[in-house]
Amino acid sequence: MESKGLLSHDEAKPSSEESEPPGRMPDFAGMKRAESSVQQSSRSHVVFFNRPEKPRHAVQSTPRSFIISPRSRAFYKRFFPGITSAEWNDWQWQLCNRITDIKGLSRHIALSDRESKAFAHHGGMLPVSITPYYAGLLDGFDESQELRRTVVPVHDEFLRTPGESVDPLCEEADSPVPDIVHRYPDRVLFLVTGFCATNCRYCTRSRITGNDNNDSIMQESWDQALSYIASTPAVRDVLLSGGDPLTLPDESLEWLLERLRRIPHVEFIRIGTKVPVVLPQRITPTLLRVLKRFHPLWMSIHFTHPDELTPEVSQACNRLADAGIPLGSQTVLLSGVNDSVATMKALMHGLLRNRVRPYYLYQCDPIYGSAHFRTPVEKGLEIIRGLRGYTTGYAVPTFVIDAPGGGGKVPLLPDYVAGRDGDYVVIRNYAGDSYQYPDPDGTIGL
Numbered sequence: 429m430e431s432k433g434l435l436s437h438d439e440a441k442p443s444s445e446e447s448e449p450p451g452r453m454p455d456f457a458g459m460k461r462a463e464s465s466v467q468q469s470s471r472s473h474v475v476f477f478n479r480p481e482k483p484r485h486a487v488q489s490t491p492r493s494f495i496i497s498p499r500s501r502a503f504y505k506r507f508f509p510g511i512t513s514a515e516w517n518d519w520q521w522q523l524c525n526r527i528t529d530i531k532g533l534s535r536h537i538a539l540s541d542r543e544s545k546a547f548a549h550h551g552g553m554l555p556v557s558i559t560p561y562y563a564g565l566l567d568g569f570d571e572s573q574e575l576r577r578t579v580v581p582v583h584d585e586f587l588r589t590p591g592e593s594v595d596p597l598c599e600e601a602d603s604p605v606p607d608i609v610h611r612y613p614d615r616v617l618f619l620v621t622g623f624c625a626t627n628c629r630y631c632t633r634s635r636i637t638g639n640d641n642n643d644s645i646m647q648e649s650w651d652q653a654l655s656y657i658a659s660t661p662a663v664r665d666v667l668l669s670g671g672d673p674l675t676l677p678d679e680s681l682e683w684l685l686e687r688l689r690r691i692p693h694v695e696f697i698r699i700g701t702k703v704p705v706v707l708p709q710r711i712t713p714t715l716l717r718v719l720k721r722f723h724p725l726w727m728s729i730h731f732t733h734p735d736e737l738t739p740e741v742s743q744a745c746n747r748l749a750d751a752g753i754p755l756g757s758q759t760v761l762l763s764g765v766n767d768s769v770a771t772m773k774a775l776m777h778g779l780l781r782n783r784v785r786p787y788y789l790y791q792c793d794p795i796y797g798s799a800h801f802r803t804p805v806e807k808g809l810e811i812i813r814g815l816r817g818y819t820t821g822y823a824v825p826t827f828v829i830d831a832p833g834g835g836g837k838v839p840l841l842p843d844y845v846a847g848r849d850g851d852y853v854v855i856r857n858y859a860g861d862s863y864q865y866p867d868p869d870g871t872i873g874l
């Protein structure tokens with residue numbers, strides 16, 4: 429069984445045993461230094477992982493083979509005129525040049541009053557972070573553009589409404605050791621970093637992604653988390669999340685995956701990420717070589733809108749799928765962004781074309797300041813009703829509410845049971861037509 433997989437991993441490549449490999453964790457302090465110095469030098473990203481002598485990514489990736497869409501090319505030629513296409517396609521360059529403040533944002537888009545007012549507030553806001561690649565997808569003049577709404581703050585974020593909290597899913601309460609959330613019997617969530625390439629304004633974990641101090645905390649707690657998993661035989665499934673695990677350096681991911689694969693009862697590893705969408709350049713051949721060593725490895729990718737399905741994202745998804753990684757999507761239902769059957773259908777169809785199986789559609793969690801993003805629950809049911817039967821079954825995600833207070837995911841379905849007629853249960857199909865099914869011993873529909 430899984431121990432075979434373990435042996436093959438260990439045999440395939442001798443591990444570094446108990447010692448910590450250099451570069452195990454990203455050097456966020458170095459990254460911040462790099463961010464500040466990037467204004468002076470487009471090569472400042474070489475300090476990102478403390479390898480000033482030779483940037484390892486130069487041999488890790490094949491940036492020239494990665495596509496650049498006409499839109500992205502026009503964007504970088506306008507806003508980053510001094511850089512080469514190889515630099516644009518370098519994921520570390522993208523990280524070091526993230527847009528993180530009003531000055532940077534104003535270079536790319538004309539901020540509306542609502543957006544400017546958000547920056548006028550002091551404190552309490554999830555930091556802004558947008559990769560140049562994703563910034564290139566934003567409409568510079570339309571504040572209602574869907575993608576722009578998901579990453580550019582507005583002053584509504586400072587409104588507090590009933591039922592909202594900083595940790596609506598009560599993950600902290602189900603955390604036996606730092607960075608582990610153990611809610612369901614056989615699986616854990618392992619928050620491996622607090623860093624994201626691009627911050628979503630509706631982030632459920634903004635308590636982590638918005639916390640400047642979380643990186644050192646996470647560094648210290650990996651060992652504790654791994655020990656917890658190793659000493660808990662019930663855990664057969666580990667979901668790496670955060671923050672975004674794919675922002676970690678290859679060496680860190682490899683180290684972590686090796687450690688997990690050494691635990692006999694861990695059968696299944698998943699990575700939750702938005703990186704293929706906001707930083708598709710990260711999906712390098714070297715990363716794929718690392719990931720391929722740790723099958724079965726699955727990936728849940730956070731998609732929001734069909735406009736995210738660019739040629740770059742398509743290439744990233746194809747690379748992952750070609751590496752044998754089953755891809756699923758997770759989408760948060762957001763008011764004014766993707767809350768229509770037409771938009772959701774376009775997204776789900778696009779995902780299938782890109783070899784991504786729609787997995788979850790989430791009702792937006794009641795995180796502080798998210799009221800402007802939340803839809804009535806009925807909207808999610810309306811969307812499922814508009815998909816089921818009208819398109820491929822694979823294109824229909826499961827609509828869930830992650831129950832506030834820590835109840836876990838609760839699936840919601842439109843009601844297709846219309847009642848009962850004697851020994852028959854009466855059901856309605858997708859078009860609303862009624863049918864009877866013989867069910868003499870049943871009680872459903874009574």
Ligand code: SF4
Nearest residue numbers: 624627628631671702
């Ligand atoms: S990618 Fe996920 S963890 Fe990161 S900001 Fe977006 S929702 Fe939050």
